[in-house]
Amino acid sequence: MKVAKFGGSSVASAEQLKKVACIIQDDPARRVIVVSAPGKRNSEDVKVTDLLINLGNAYQVGKDYQYELERVLHRYQIIIAGLQLSSELVNTISQDLVQVLEKDYDIETKLEAIKASGEDSLAKILSTYLISLGIDARYLNPQDAGIILSDQPGSAQILPESFEKIYKLRKSNQIFVIPGFFGYTPEGKLVTFSRGGSDITGSIVAAGLKAELYENFTDVDSVYCVNPQIVDQPKEITSLTYKEMRELAYGGFSVFHAEALIPAFKAKIPVCIKNTNNPNALGTIIVSEKEVRGNPVVGIASDKGFMSLYVSKYLMNREVGFGRRLLNILEDEGISYEHTPSGIDDLSVVLREKQMTPEKESFVIERINNELHPDLVYIERGLALIMIVGEEMHSHIGTAAKATQAFADAKVNIEMINQGSSEVSVMFGIKEEGVERAVRSLYNAFFR
Amino acid sequence: MKVAKFGGSSVASAEQLKKVACIIQDDPARRVIVVSAPGKRNSEDVKVTDLLINLGNAYQVGKDYQYELERVLHRYQIIIAGLQLSSELVNTISQDLVQVLEKDYDIETKLEAIKASGEDSLAKILSTYLISLGIDARYLNPQDAGIILSDQPGSAQILPESFEKIYKLRKSNQIFVIPGFFGYTPEGKLVTFSRGGSDITGSIVAAGLKAELYENFTDVDSVYCVNPQIVDQPKEITSLTYKEMRELAYGGFSVFHAEALIPAFKAKIPVCIKNTNNPNALGTIIVSEKEVRGNPVVGIASDKGFMSLYVSKYLMNREVGFGRRLLNILEDEGISYEHTPSGIDDLSVVLREKQMTPEKESFVIERINNELHPDLVYIERGLALIMIVGEEMHSHIGTAAKATQAFADAKVNIEMINQGSSEVSVMFGIKEEGVERAVRSLYNAFFR
Numbered sequence: 026m027k028v029a030k031f032g033g034s035s036v037a038s039a040e041q042l043k044k045v046a047c048i049i050q051d052d053p054a055r056r057v058i059v060v061s062a063p064g065k066r067n068s069e070d071v072k073v074t075d076l077l078i079n080l081g082n083a084y085q086v087g088k089d090y091q092y093e094l095e096r097v098l099h100r101y102q103i104i105i106a107g108l109q110l111s112s113e114l115v116n117t118i119s120q121d122l123v124q125v126l127e128k129d130y131d132i133e134t135k136l137e138a139i140k141a142s143g144e145d146s147l148a149k150i151l152s153t154y155l156i157s158l159g160i161d162a163r164y165l166n167p168q169d170a171g172i173i174l175s176d177q178p179g180s181a182q183i184l185p186e187s188f189e190k191i192y193k194l195r196k197s198n199q200i201f202v203i204p205g206f207f208g209y210t211p212e213g214k215l216v217t218f219s220r221g222g223s224d225i226t227g228s229i230v231a232a233g234l235k236a237e238l239y240e241n242f243t244d245v246d247s248v249y250c251v252n253p254q255i256v257d258q259p260k261e262i263t264s265l266t267y268k269e270m271r272e273l274a275y276g277g278f279s280v281f282h283a284e285a286l287i288p289a290f291k292a293k294i295p296v297c298i299k300n301t302n303n304p305n306a307l308g309t310i311i312v313s314e315k316e317v318r319g320n321p322v323v324g325i326a327s328d329k330g331f332m333s334l335y336v337s338k339y340l341m342n343r344e345v346g347f348g349r350r351l352l353n354i355l356e357d358e359g360i361s362y363e364h365t366p367s368g369i370d371d372l373s374v375v376l377r378e379k380q381m382t383p384e385k386e387s388f389v390i391e392r393i394n395n396e397l398h399p400d401l402v403y404i405e406r407g408l409a410l411i412m413i414v415g416e417e418m419h420s421h422i423g424t425a426a427k428a429t430q431a432f433a434d435a436k437v438n439i440e441m442i443n444q445g446s447s448e449v450s451v452m453f454g455i456k457e458e459g460v461e462r463a464v465r466s467l468y469n470a471f472f473r
Numbered sequence: 474m475k476v477a478k479f480g481g482s483s484v485a486s487a488e489q490l491k492k493v494a495c496i497i498q499d500d501p502a503r504r505v506i507v508v509s510a511p512g513k514r515n516s517e518d519v520k521v522t523d524l525l526i527n528l529g530n531a532y533q534v535g536k537d538y539q540y541e542l543e544r545v546l547h548r549y550q551i552i553i554a555g556l557q558l559s560s561e562l563v564n565t566i567s568q569d570l571v572q573v574l575e576k577d578y579d580i581e582t583k584l585e586a587i588k589a590s591g592e593d594s595l596a597k598i599l600s601t602y603l604i605s606l607g608i609d610a611r612y613l614n615p616q617d618a619g620i621i622l623s624d625q626p627g628s629a630q631i632l633p634e635s636f637e638k639i640y641k642l643r644k645s646n647q648i649f650v651i652p653g654f655f656g657y658t659p660e661g662k663l664v665t666f667s668r669g670g671s672d673i674t675g676s677i678v679a680a681g682l683k684a685e686l687y688e689n690f691t692d693v694d695s696v697y698c699v700n701p702q703i704v705d706q707p708k709e710i711t712s713l714t715y716k717e718m719r720e721l722a723y724g725g726f727s728v729f730h731a732e733a734l735i736p737a738f739k740a741k742i743p744v745c746i747k748n749t750n751n752p753n754a755l756g757t758i759i760v761s762e763k764e765v766r767g768n769p770v771v772g773i774a775s776d777k778g779f780m781s782l783y784v785s786k787y788l789m790n791r792e793v794g795f796g797r798r799l800l801n802i803l804e805d806e807g808i809s810y811e812h813t814p815s816g817i818d819d820l821s822v823v824l825r826e827k828q829m830t831p832e833k834e835s836f837v838i839e840r841i842n843n844e845l846h847p848d849l850v851y852i853e854r855g856l857a858l859i860m861i862v863g864e865e866m867h868s869h870i871g872t873a874a875k876a877t878q879a880f881a882d883a884k885v886n887i888e889m890i891n892q893g894s895s896e897v898s899v900m901f902g903i904k905e906e907g908v909e910r911a912v913r914s915l916y917n918a919f920f921r
Contacts, residue, residue, distance in 0.1 A: 271787065272817050290787055333894045339719065339738055345809045349800040361793045366893040367812050368900075369720050373893040405894060423881035425890060426874065433871035442873060442892040442899065445814040445821040446781045446853060451890065452816075 026195065027054045029240040030205065030227030033064020033072055035301035036147050039107020045151065046158055048242065048304050049200065055240070057194065057230055059205045060151055061223040062143025063100055073100055073143040074220075081139040084126060097122070101146055108154045118146045137178050137207070138215050144204035144223060152202040165201040170194065172208035172229060174216050181208065181216040183229050183288065191233025203230060224285035232292035239294050242301045247309040248273070250324045250472055255464045260472050264310045265323050272414045272450040273326045286311070321421035322428075322471040324414045327464050329457050331363070331408040332378045333441065334389070337371035338399040347397065348372055354392045358385055363410070364452060366443045373441060375454060378406055408440065409460040411453045413467060419448040427470050428453070435459065435466035474643065475502045477688040478653065478675030481512020481520055483749035484595050487555020493599065494606060496690065496752050497648065503688070505642065505678055507653045508599055509671040510591025511548055521548055521591040522668075529587040532574060542570070549594055556602045566594045585626050585655070586663050592652035592671060600650040613649040618642065620656035620677060622664050629656065629664040631677050631736065639681025651678060672733035680740035687742050690749045695757040696721070698772045703909050704916045712758045713771050720862040720898040721774045734759070769869035770876075770919040772862045775912050777905050779811070779856040780826045781889065782837070785819035786847040795845065796820055802840045806833055811858070812900060814891045821889060823902060826854055856888065857908040859901045861915060867896040875918050876901070883907065883914035 031045050049055050062073040076097045083090035098119050105114050125138045148164050155162035171190025174181035187208075194201060205223025209215055218225045224241065231239035247261040248270075265273070267290045289296050290313075299308035341347050348365065351372065355362055364375040381389070386404060393402050418424045425444070428451060432439050441454030455463060479493050497503050510521040524545045531538035546567050553562050573586045596612050603610035619638025622629035635656075642649060653671025657663055666673045672689065679687035695709040696718075713721070715738045737744050738761075747756035782803075789795050796813065799820065803810060812823040829837070834852060841850050866872045873892070876899060880887050889902030903911060 267787070268785075268818065284788065284791075287787060335894050337716075337895060339715070339735060340732065342811070343732075343809075345807070346800075346804050348810075348813070349797055349804055352794075352797040352800070356794050356797055359793070361791075362796075363790070364815050365796070365813050366891050368893045368895055368898050370716065371893055371895045371897070373895070420886075422884055422886045423877075425887050426877035426881040429871075429874035429877045433874040436870055438868075438870045439873050439892070440894050440896070442890045443814050444887070444890040445816045445819050446783050446888050446902065447785060447816050447819045447821070448888070449819070450816050454894070 026056050026234060026236050027238045027240055028057045028227055028231040028236045029055045030059040031242045033061040034244040035242050036060050037064045037066045039104050042151060044301050046155060056200055058202045059223060059227040059230060060147050061205055062147055077139050077143050081136045104150060110153055114153055133178055134214055137217050141207035141217050144206045148202045148204035160200060162200040162202055165203045167208040170203050173211055174208040176210045178216045180219050188233040191230055195234060228285050228289040231294045232288035236294055239289050239296045241296060241298050244302060246300045246303055246306040248298060251468050255461050256468045262309050262323055263307060266312055266315045266416055268449050269323050269414050269416060270311050272412055273324045315416040321417040321424045322413050322415040325464055325467050327411045327460050329409045330378045331375055331410050332404060332406045333408060334374040335403050336399045337401045339370055341370040358389055364443045366441050407457045408454050409457045411463055412450045414450045416449055431466040431470040432463055435462040437463040474504050474682055474684050475686045475688055476505045476675055476679040476684045477503045478507040479690045481509040482692040483690050484508050485512045485514045487552050492749050494603060504648055506650045507675040507678060508592060508595050509653055510595055525587050525591050529584045552598060558601055558605060562601055581626055582662055585665050589655035589663060589665055592654045596650045596652035608648060610648040610650055613651045615656045618651050621659055622656040624658045626664045628667050636681040639678055643682060676733050676737040679742045680736035684742055687737050687744045689746050692750060694748045694751055694754040696746055698920055699916050703912045708920050710757050710771055711755060714760055714763045714864055716897050717771050717862050717864060718759050720860055721772045763864040769865040769872050770861050770863040773912055773915050775859045775908050777857045778826045779823055779858050780852060780854045781856060782822040783851050784847045785849045787818055789818040806837055812891045814889050855905045856902050857905045859911055860898045862898045864897050879914040879918040880911055883910040885911040
């Protein structure tokens with residue numbers, strides 16, 4: 026049994042939904058389908074979720090929202106017409122949405138329900154279309170699917186009792202179409218995940234069903250081993266581990282948001298990223314355990330916008346608790362950090378630049394001076410992090426040499442290096458201006 | 474004005490003391506001399522300080538200590554005879570020591586005074602010898618020199634008022650001979666520094682006098698750029714900065730204990746390490762500010778006996794305070810750590826193996842499991858750290874490439890890398906068995 030999730034671009038139009046139906050019919054194991062709301066059809070288009078947010082905003086400020094409502098319904102109309110389904114379906118969806126707007130909800134729940142209606146309507150459309158093709162499909166509301174969430178609107182968390190309920194769906198032979206992005210509290214209140222939460226729904230359903238595979242259909246053939254905006258037509262990654270995916274996702278790879286993978290990760294369900302527009306491409310599979318691949322490096326991630334806070338003090342190393350007290354000061358200011366490479370008597374804390382406003386900066390430096398009495402404190406902005414990622418680096422002598430040589434070849438000075446004993450990744454900190462040069466040089470070293 | 478400190482081997486015999494006198498006469502700027510107690514004359518010999526500790530132990534348990542006392546006095550007799558000084562001096566020293574043993578001190582102060590008498594007696598011998606050569610020299614008790622310490626026997630700390638008092642010694646034109654290793658509390662109680670504390674006395678006196686140079690005479694021509702037990706006849710370091718010295722000292726270089734340098738470091742007094750047996754050799758000078766040297770690496774340090782504590786948790790990176798809480802657990806158990814290289818979702822804490830007893834290990838791991846709920850925790854023992862040190866690495870592209878290539882050439886896998894933004898040093902963690910191979914390969918890469 027497989028769970029297939031189709032993202033916004035895969036369900037953006039009737040044409041796309043026809044591809045989705047073919048994909049579902051193509052493999053009888055695809056028994057549970059999770060859908061996003063219709064996304065962009067082209068780069069100028071607006072996502073239905075954004076149209077719904079506009080609608081909610083208009084409603085909230087007491088504006089006449091007829092125009093916003095029409096824009097949403099128009100998207101459904103085109104899709105439904107394109108799939109040659111009865112216009113009755115438009116009326117049903119329209120009534121559902123008007124009902125939400127008029128119902129006696131508190132304003133927060135109402136806005137949540139308006140946002141979530143994008144996924145919900147699309148699930149209804151797709152199930153109706155599948156039935157019209159003679160498939161034994163059924164729309165399944167998340168409440169009936171068993172997706173029970175904590176009462177945290179906009180960032181709801183799955184409750185553990187859900188998984189057992191979801192498992193019961195195995196009894197049926199129907200194909201279920203479940204809207205992503207939302208669920209219900211034990212009291213029956215509709216709540217949504219964070220944005221992009223359809224991936225979370227798919228991951229939860231795959232975990233609950235103990236599915237053999239969680240397929241995540243997007244609009245790329247696979248995950249690339251490096252940012253294609255830096256390297257033209259880079260190699261594709263056929264397989265990587267959760268850990269590798271996580272390190273790459275952190276370093277600027279945006280296929281997934283990492284929370285989405287947690288339920289699948291915990292249940293050890295493999296995840297496959299595939300292309301709705303080219304379903305025969307192998308895609309990229311994410312697994313728990315690494316396989317032998319030959320190349321120790323699976324991908325190169327890079328991201329800008331970092332800074333380092335450097336603190337040095339003679340004999341710092343002998344002061345028990347120095348590092349901990351420094352991190353405490355940052356934590357007090359709500360600043361989270363990424364890495365803490367250190368010498369004997371110095372410590373650099375690497376963090377995202379945007380976290381450190383000028384006010385916070387002077388306050389933090391003042392506290393460090395007053396409480397830790399260092400010899401020197403300074404801040405360096407405009408840093409980029411580059412990570413080379415691969416679980417096999419552990420057993421490959423010479424990987425670090427190859428990587429550092431690539432930096433030297435690109436004439437980029439390495440400001441910081443950080444490699445923990447897991448050796449899933451090695452992090453390099455450099456000045457931002459060198460990042461493209463360094464990434465291309467690393468790509469040539471490991472993938473050409 | 475220079476302060477010259479002579480270590481145990483430099484004052485171990487009459488022959489050595491004659492060299493010391495020549496060195497003092499050789500440069501009129503050498504106006505304040507600090508001495509250790511007589512050290513070993515050969516590898517089978519016993520240091521006078523150890524003989525004195527035996528004497529103190531015998532006294533403490535109420536044993537007849539005549540034999541231990543004789544052994545100490547015998548060393549002085551030979552030296553005094555070898556310097557052709559009056560045997561009266563032996564009697565004076567003998568009486569001073571017997572007085573300490575019989576005086577109505579508390580036992581702790583008595584043991585401190587017995588230990589300190591080694592330096593004290595040698596200072597008296599050397600000053601008498603210098604006078605016999607027609608030099609206007611004078612023994613100066615640390616109390617009269619102004620060395621006022623906190624009441625922490627065996628680990629006393631300098632009190633700030635000392636420096637002003639010491640500065641007054643500049644008024645005299647005499648050559649002062651000050652015993653190292655001890656001082657007095659404001660109440661007049663004798664207290665010692667930690668073992669090897671004559672270096673501290675020298676450093677304090679140099680700082681107080683605002684000396685132009687603090688000369689530290691030992692039995693090596695200079696500091697080597699790598700452990701001579703690993704590389705045969707390695708290159709000598711002519712100049713290095715305090716920071717570099719500190720990083721090297723940490724990684725197994727034992728010329729100095731690092732605390733000793735603090736007063737000189739704070740007062741920015743350059744320190745020169747020279748050889749009593751070859752005073753014309755240039756020695757190694759330690760300065761505040763780096764000079765351009767050409768080679769970005771000044772030395773390679775290595776040390777065994779480390780371990781890493783590895784903790785991984787999916788999405789650790791999003792948990793504000795995770796690292797700080799982990800360090801808190803270690804701090805609660807009194808465990809200090811060296812480095813914390815990290816991936817996105819994992820953190821390695823590198824620490825000295827001997828700190829983690831089996832009981833502490835299971836307790837710490839239990840706490841980590843209970844309080845931080847990681848996916849995985851494990852400990853890897855038998856690690857060595859290798860550091861390449863040099864303040865100029867910062868401006869040299871390709872240093873990391875050269876270093877990592879040296880590891881690859883030696884077929885040594887790098888388990889951890891840590892380089893903070895100061896770039897005074899890069900730390901590599903490897904398995905202990907590879908350390909000699911890796912150090913030799915690094916030496917060849919940077920110094921041949």
